[in-house]
Amino acid sequence: MKILFINKYFYLNGGSETVFFQEKNFFSKKCEAVMDFSMADEKNFPSDFSDFFVPNINYKKKAGVLSTINHAISFVHSTLAIKKIDKLISKEKPDIAHLHNVYHQLTPSIIPFLKKNGIKIVLTLHDSKLVCPSYLSLKNGTFCNACKGKYFWRPFTSNCQNSYTKGFLLSVEALFHKYKNSYEAVDLFLAPSKFMAEQITQRIPLEKIQVLHNGIDFEKYHPSYNRNPFKSAQQFNRSKPLKDCRHGSHGKRTLH
Secondary structure, eight states: OOEEEEEEOOOOOOOHHHHHHHHHHHHHTTEEEEEEOOBBOOOOOOOGGGEEEEEEEOOOOOOOOOHHHHHHHHOOHHHHHHHHHHHHHHHHOOOOOEEOOOOTOOOOTTHHHHHEEEEEEEOOOOSSSSTOTTTTTTTEEEEEOOTTTTTTTTTHTTTTTSHHHHHHHHHHHHHHHHTTTTGGGGGGEEESSSSHHHHHTSSSSSGGEEEOOOOOOTTTTTOOSSOOHHHHHHHHOOOOHHHHHHHSSSSSSOOO
């Protein structure tokens, strides 16, 4: 079996990449072949497939009018990413594509293309992007579920990003991929928590979602019983309030 691992960053940018590389390294020992598809960056780990990576894109860097327009288009749909991944899969012929974070730099447009080429697709979720265009499900520091996986014009109309330009771009991106059914082409979604899985059921059928908790390397990390775990977790990531994680799920559907 050949697996193509896809993530927009190929270095340890955050917790998402830790999970990405853990899974990639695990399957490297189990499968016939493992391939990579990502974005070029001087911080990247070595890869035998780096020639297929898309050029580096920095949306935070100031640019001229023409470049800004091109960036806005590639933010929603990347023709270049499709061309690059086409060359990779034509040569390596993977059986499965395991995606992690692909939006903005690679864009979800690669998902229907992979499906069209007969590749099974697994997507590991790291945030609420499928139901919240801004991906954090936050407004003014509190939990927000206004978009509900379908009302994707609301980042613009509510100005939840404190920027109508940013809100407009996020809304266009989400509405475009909703119209194209980009994420609907995924065969299996892996959610790291029951809470996130239930959030995603606002858009994705329950039978396509499985809960798979993120692993911990016990050779590197050891439990500490001398501190308040909720306080420690709250300090670790204030964009994910614990009260919302504990009480945010009130649906009747059950996930296993």
